[in-house]
Amino acid sequence: MQALTQKFNIVVIGQNNRLQYEAVLFAASLRHSSPDFEGKLYVATPKPGPRWSQNPSLQNEDVLKVLGQLDAEILPFDSHVFGESYPYGNKIEALLAMPEGEPFVFFDTDTLITGDLNGVPFDFDRPGASLKVEGTWPKPTLYGPGFDGIWRALYDRFGLDLKSSVDDSQPHDHWRRYLYFNAGFFFYKCPRQFGERFLEYALAIRNEAIPELVGQNLDPWLDQAALPLVIHSFGGGRDALPDGLLDGSVSCHYRLFPLLYARESDHVIEVLETVVAPNRVKKVLKNYDPLKKLVVQGKGKKIREMFDQDNLPKREQVYRNRIKSKGLWMR
Known part of the structure; x- marks a missing residue:
């Protein structure tokens, strides 16, 4: 190490x-x-x-x-x-x-x-x-090879050993394998x-x-x-x-600011709002609508209030629909 x-x-x-x-x-x-x-x-x-x-x-x-x-x-x-x-x-x-x-x-x-x-x-x-x-890729088709066939073809193409990369704790032909x-x-x-x-x-x-x-x-x-x-x-x-x-206590891949307010930790929101606050940063970032409205104008708090942080939705579409219904979806 x-x-x-x-x-x-x-x-x-x-x-x-x-x-x-x-x-x-x-x-x-x-x-x-x-x-x-x-x-x-x-x-x-x-x-x-x-x-x-x-x-x-x-x-x-x-x-x-x-x-x-x-x-x-x-x-x-x-x-x-x-x-x-x-x-x-x-x-x-x-x-x-x-x-x-x-x-x-x-x-x-x-x-x-x-x-x-x-x-x-x-x-x-x-x-x-x-x-x-x-499991966004691949998406096995009805008549085509499954996960194993697709990945095996790629590993073979580049002279790599598929077996040593497989997670045997996962079911056969499951994407996480x-x-x-x-x-x-x-x-x-x-x-x-x-x-x-x-x-x-x-x-x-x-x-x-x-x-x-x-x-x-x-x-x-x-x-x-x-x-x-x-x-x-x-x-x-x-x-x-x-x-x-990474993707935990040290970094957050938030993707979109409405999703950040909806589902990330209080600490992530605290970091976001703290680093936007200095004037030299704020005057630049307020030219970008999602940051201007959600952070500078404080509308992100309204998104936060829509979701129970102890019982968050499983699917992203639920977040999107609920936030859109209040006119706060932006990207």
Whole structure:
């Protein structure tokens, strides 16, 4: 196990859309909750080019100024492969612009840091990723192969051993039996190595006519189809981190602000409202409607009051419908 104080970098994606405000919020939460973090925080932004119909890069001067004040480094990268047709590919191509050989953690930008990252025992030789995941991919068809057949075809394609990745405690052909992650965070010892393999595997899955994948939807699931294969190929797995830290006490992948107020802990809401409060942050974030209305104007409290935190709904659609009925759904 690596020392708890091992230095590493963090990367999130920033674009000329809602991600720029989420990037500011991420940076503010990092500095608030993990003040002794010694690595670099990179906000990777795609350069304009033929794969974008408009300039996607960070351009808002106020956003750039506050990111600088929060000691974030802007990292432009080229979109050679994905771009506007598959923006989730940003997280793959951004890795190729990161410093080679320096351990990293990627976070989706819609994440809050809520605890001390230095207390997370990363072993950067063994990659891992978020296990806050549902069985979103694959979706076996009536006449096609089941989970086992689909995953076996992918492991075989890349010369990987399926058996060593399987969780035998799960029933045969149940989705949890197979290695599957949310790409909300992942980590490894070298972003270039990870990114190159991630790109190789994703392109092969997308472009090759693998028979077992007929009828499978890869948009938006391409990154999550490739990620477990990449992690397994580097010797990582589902046990790479102790439970309860990332996606727990140290980070929160909230996804949408109405959902944050509806179902996240009191501590997460306290962190959100604390880091938005300083004027230099607030004046930027109030240009984004969900943060302006829910946090700055305090309407998030109305969403909080709609839900019993000891008896929360099981399905996301229930949250959405209830919040929409009060006119407070926004994204």
